[in-house]
Amino acid sequence: MSPFGASTSRPGHGTIVLSILPPSTPVLETLSYQYPLKLIAPDAIPLPEPSQIGDFTDGPTLPYSPLLVHTVFILTYGGGLVAGDTIDLHITLAPTTRLALLTQGSTKIFKTPSRDLVSGQRMSVDLSPSSALCYLPDPVQPFAHSAFSQVQTYNLEGGQGSLCVCDWVCEGRSARGEKWSFYSYASKNEVWAVSSNGARRLLLRDNLILDKSDSRAGGGFVERMDGFGVFGTLILYGPVFSALGSYFLSEFTSLPRIGGRKWDIGVAEAELSAGEMRRVTRQRQEAEDGLIWTAASHRGFVLVKFGAREVEGARRWLSGMVRGEGSVVRSFGERALLCLK
Amino acid sequence: MTSINTDRQSLQDEIANLEQRLQDLKSKLANNPQPPPSADPSNPIALHALLLLSDSALPLGSFAFSSGLESYLAHHRPSPSPHNHYSNSSNSHISPSISSTSTPTTPIQSLHHFLRLSLSTIASTSLPYVLAAYRSPDEIETLDNDFDASTPCTVARRASVAQGRALLAVWERAFRGIYGDGGGDMDAVAVEALGGFQRRMREEVGSGSEKGKGGVGGLGLEGVDGQGLLNAHLAPLWGVITRVLRVPIRDAAYLFLFSHARTVVSAAVRASVLGPYQAQGVLASAELQKRIRELVGEYWDVGIGGAGQTVPVMDLWVGRHEKLYSRIFNS
Numbered sequence: 001m002s003p004f005g006a007s008t009s010r011p012g013h014g015t016i017v018l019s020i021l022p023p024s025t026p027v028l029e030t031l032s033y034q035y036p037l038k039l040i041a042p043d044a045i046p047l048p049e050p051s052q053i054g055d056f057t058d059g060p061t062l063p064y065s066p067l068l069v070h071t072v073f074i075l076t077y078g079g080g081l082v083a084g085d086t087i088d089l090h091i092t093l094a095p096t097t098r099l100a101l102l103t104q105g106s107t108k109i110f111k112t113p114s115r116d117l118v119s120g121q122r123m124s125v126d127l128s129p130s131s132a133l134c135y136l137p138d139p140v141q142p143f144a145h146s147a148f149s150q151v152q153t154y155n156l157e158g159g160q161g162s163l164c165v166c167d168w169v170c171e172g173r174s175a176r177g178e179k180w181s182f183y184s185y186a187s188k189n190e191v192w193a194v195s196s197n198g199a200r201r202l203l204l205r206d207n208l209i210l211d212k213s214d215s216r217a218g219g220g221f222v223e224r225m226d227g228f229g230v231f232g233t234l235i236l237y238g239p240v241f242s243a244l245g246s247y248f249l250s251e252f253t254s255l256p257r258i259g260g261r262k263w264d265i266g267v268a269e270a271e272l273s274a275g276e277m278r279r280v281t282r283q284r285q286e287a288e289d290g291l292i293w294t295a296a297s298h299r300g301f302v303l304v305k306f307g308a309r310e311v312e313g314a315r316r317w318l319s320g321m322v323r324g325e326g327s328v329v330r331s332f333g334e335r336a337l338l339c340l341k
Numbered sequence: 342m343t344s345i346n347t348d349r350q351s352l353q354d355e356i357a358n359l360e361q362r363l364q365d366l367k368s369k370l371a372n373n374p375q376p377p378p379s380a381d382p383s384n385p386i387a388l389h390a391l392l393l394l395s396d397s398a399l400p401l402g403s404f405a406f407s408s409g410l411e412s413y414l415a416h417h418r419p420s421p422s423p424h425n426h427y428s429n430s431s432n433s434h435i436s437p438s439i440s441s442t443s444t445p446t447t448p449i450q451s452l453h454h455f456l457r458l459s460l461s462t463i464a465s466t467s468l469p470y471v472l473a474a475y476r477s478p479d480e481i482e483t484l485d486n487d488f489d490a491s492t493p494c495t496v497a498r499r500a501s502v503a504q505g506r507a508l509l510a511v512w513e514r515a516f517r518g519i520y521g522d523g524g525g526d527m528d529a530v531a532v533e534a535l536g537g538f539q540r541r542m543r544e545e546v547g548s549g550s551e552k553g554k555g556g557v558g559g560l561g562l563e564g565v566d567g568q569g570l571l572n573a574h575l576a577p578l579w580g581v582i583t584r585v586l587r588v589p590i591r592d593a594a595y596l597f598l599f600s601h602a603r604t605v606v607s608a609a610v611r612a613s614v615l616g617p618y619q620a621q622g623v624l625a626s627a628e629l630q631k632r633i634r635e636l637v638g639e640y641w642d643v644g645i646g647g648a649g650q651t652v653p654v655m656d657l658w659v660g661r662h663e664k665l666y667s668r669i670f671n672s
Binding site: 186188201202203204205206207208209210211223224225226228231252255257258259292293294295296297298299301303305306307 | 412415416418454457458461465486487489490491493494495498647648649650651652653654656657660661664665666667
């Protein structure tokens with residue numbers, strides 16, 4: 001008989017709760033985690049130019065105070081998940097709080113002894129009106145013969161809140177020649193609106209299912225990846241990220257037509273404005289990296305999808321777009337973009 | 342003594358096992374609709390409905406949508422030679438695989454490759470909704486909302502909504518008189534659900550409500566108590582209408598996929614990828630039949646929560662359809 005009481009710890013479970021210390025200071029009220037999950041929270045940073053909270057709010061305005069942005073790093077031991085590990089993270093954001101979630105390197109998914117033993121990650125975030133989440137992690141890197149499934153659920157109270165979430169995956173250890181050699185990878189992102197009486201309505205669902213078991217029916221698994229080494233989705237929603245969303249949409253509209261001829265070869269580049277010059281340079285880089293992307297506005301969201309030959313190309317592009325537009329740096333600080341360097 | 346105990350134990354285990362299986366089977370029976378008539382000559386009603394829906398003259402407007410084929414072809418066109426003065430590599434975003442040997446080279450191989458990917462996509466994103474709508478037609482409004490939430494690409498949405506609305510119009514103007522009123526064994530739940538859906542759509546159009554789908558930034562919700570705007574997507578409506586028409590569920594799913602394959606192939610003919618006889622050959626091929634059967638079986642039990650994209654690059658092609666320099670098709 002063990003002299004110790006029954007353990008109440010649940011492996012892989014973690015909780016983050018950001019609350020408001022009256023009158024208006026955001027604080028990390030709870031930060032708990034259990035192996036194999038680890039969370040690290042460095043000190044919150046006030047933004048260099050604190051803005052009126054009222055600028056980004058569609059809820060009750062609070063008195064002026066320096067905007068504190070909290071950051072939490074989501075880590076795993078060994079930098080990845082071993083077969084059968086499950087991470088279950090629950091996050092709650094109080095009104096007007098801002099959280100940036102980061103990783104320290106790609107989450108690696110190690111190989112599994114049997115394709116039925118799936119490692120997983122579940123994250124659910126409850127956002128209050130006028131709160132904001134910026135989750136720009138490194139891409140997931142599933143090694144050969146791994147099986148992984150992750151679900152991210154974002155519950156918006158009253159359908160309000162701001163989200164900037166990137167979900168991307170690469171083909172494996174390219175240096176070892178791994179090209180989408182895993183058994184299965186699935187990633188689901190769902191955004192729900194929760195009304196005051198508890199009723200839920202689905203606002204957005206983005207579900208990616210890559211499963212080798214249906215490759216016998218559908219042609220080669222690698223074939224369907226069409227030479228891309230990384231795929232990703234960026235979800236933007238809410239007032240804090242509306243400028244970034246509009247930027248993506250307008251840049252998408254400005255992409256040159258596919259299949260058309262360029263007649264203006266002779267236009268001197270000195271005649272282009274600085275913004276246009278940046279755009280042309282970026283588009284050339286996109287072509288070099290084999291990066292293809294789309295942006296669409298739908299039900300209040302801006303959804304950006306991209307794919308590139310290599311992770312570096314995608315990282316370069318994403319970083320260029322987000323930094324180039326600048327509003328995330330202003331509203332969340334440089335640290336939120338750490339994984340995009 | 343112990344051997345008797347283990348006997349009792351194993352008997353109890355077996356009883357528990359059998360009871361569990363009984364539970365599972367009972368719940369499966371509860372989930373399935375009443376055994377539908379099969380579409381063989383002994384049941385002319387179902388056969389006739391199936392023939393109506395499979396007619397390419399059915400005015401759905403599917404001919405306007407290539408489901409990403411046109412974009413796929415544009416992305417895989419070899420770039421013009423470097424000596425050509427007017428060519429410039431920056432305007433044709435060539436897919437990275439253009440030089441790899443594993444990709445198809447002739448147009449017809451491209452089509453086969455694309456058709457495989459496209460069928461896989463439509464099965465994984467839409468087939469669960471068709472089946473769910475067939476099995477529970479009373480949830481048509483939720484299914485319509487959830488399908489809309491899962492289809493963010495504007496181009497694909499447009500195609501689905503256009504065809505869905507056309508199907509609803511066909512029902513309203515042509516089929517409702519025959520299949521909707523009276524008649525002995527009409528599926529009352531499904532007819533009621535369809536009628537309710539149509540009424541709400543007419544109300545929304547009538548009240549001139551703004552679709553409000555564009556624009557960035559939190560819209561708030563128009564009626565967060567579950568009453569969003571209706572879209573009339575093709576997949577859920579297909580499920581409900583085939584149920585009302587008493588088409589057996591497996592045939593309805595098979596026809597959904599076959600119609601998609603037919604649309605893609607006829608788009609390929611119009612895009613001059615292959616000729617009409619080759620097209621018929623593709624549609625009749627054993628490979629296609631096998632593929633459709635396998636897909637129906639694969640997604641038979643997948644709920645709408647498991648519907649998703651299995652070919653991520655398809656999203657990119659369809660999404661970039663608007664960026665094509667010259668287009669024949671709407672999608």
